[in-house]
Amino acid sequence: MNKEYNIALIGEIDGCIETTLEVLLKRDFAINNIFPISSSECDTTSVMYSGKPVDVVELETFDWQQVDIALFLSDREIAATWIPVAKEHCVVIDISGYYLESPEVPLVQVGVNDDDIARYSDANIIAIPSPETAQLTLAIKQIHQEVGIKRVTVAGYQSASTIGKEGVSALAGETARLLNAKSIEQHKFKQQIAFNVVPQIDEFNEDGIDFSELRLAAETRRLLNDPEMVVSTTQVVVPMFYGCSQAVHVVTHYPVELEEVANALHHSDNIVLAGSVTEYANMIDDVVGNVEVHVGRLRKDTCDAAGINMWVSADNVHYGIATNAVLVMEKLAYTYL
Structure with a gap:
């Protein structure tokens, strides 16, 4: 060395x-x-x-x-x-x-x-x-290894920096113009990003799926070496400069106790698990500028005995x-x- x-x-x-x-x-x-x-x-x-x-x-x-x-x-x-x-x-x-x-x-x-x-x-x-896949797979890897996962559904909330510095500048510029009663002449995203949410990052294919969504699904299956696992996602850009949060729904091969899932996450490197089912990380204070992946709102699905819900957050640039x-x-x- x-x-x-x-x-x-x-x-x-x-x-x-x-x-x-x-x-x-x-x-x-x-x-x-x-x-x-x-x-x-x-x-x-x-x-x-x-x-x-x-x-x-x-x-x-x-x-x-x-x-x-x-x-x-x-x-x-x-x-x-x-x-x-x-x-x-x-x-x-x-x-x-x-x-x-x-x-x-x-x-x-x-x-x-x-x-x-x-x-x-x-x-x-x-x-x-991708940064989105990185934080997701780190959060679910131990669950997949110990219990097995049939399906993962992810709603990803990306910050403007998902397209780089120009996204950050676009959000800052659009916000300033609108607060000063000026119109926005052009967009870096598919729609205005200031005071808006945009459910598209890349171009859609003929099935209405963009590359970031295809990528997260393919990379998750490949990293976890599970080509049969079903992965479904919608990626959304939100008016935030840095960071990515995901609402993640996991269906395991059989019902497991929440304590077992929590223990699996406690044994995962670089994961910070919130202390209770009602807690979650503050994006500004806890996430942005840090290298840990935060998991909060860990709870059982009320509609599926084998379902687990969680909120996963990380800094897409610093960590991802x-x-x-x-x-x-x-x-x-x-x-x-």
Whole structure:
């Protein structure tokens, strides 16, 4: 573990990259050189890391032979264009969902299926799940392992940052304009996001399902290694800057006592379980800016003896993107490289 690594981070400089740099520094990851690479036009020329400025690098001219690991914290379009180039020279960790249907690329969530990192050499790529899938699978993994799950139904409430910094800016800008009696001329989301809820993130397919919904269902089954499990979800954007909360309904293979479910959650790493059936985390005070996944309002379903309801919350950027990417990178570097 004495080796130091050369790392590239591709994404929004003033968004997920800055947060990932904070996590890297806090976890004291062994870095030799770090290369922040903007995935879009950016006026920022440097970022701070460990008290020193680090120059932002151009994606189009970057020499991938300089790095050991590249974290692609970007969208599917960037992934499709640049990962095939990068993987010839370094190991790629990708959060975009571009490799959702690629069995040769392992999908890994630390705390759920860590051992699958060993398959990284099949394609020199590791996929990590969406932030929504990450918090969901961590919350239900132990229940699935100890009891078995037939069905999961999820209503996900995404903050504006689900589409990155431009979503945060859109919510702030729309809110300011409306409070000053000005009209909104264009939308970053499918509808106005200020003072509204929008049940769509990506484009719908012919069945009326968007990619974020398809992705959560497919990734959950794959991470839990249960292709028969039924997963149904509706993803909604709400007027909040950061964080994601989910109303989760789980149907187990047989009825279980609530105490048994609570004990399973207590044995799950990185889970904070509320103290009673009436308690739940405060998104502002407890969730945003933190790395834990909070589970509250844990209760039996009054209509199904095998049903369990819970409220699952996490910071989609700090935990869902930055921390998950760094945890996978640590496991890869310290165990396999």
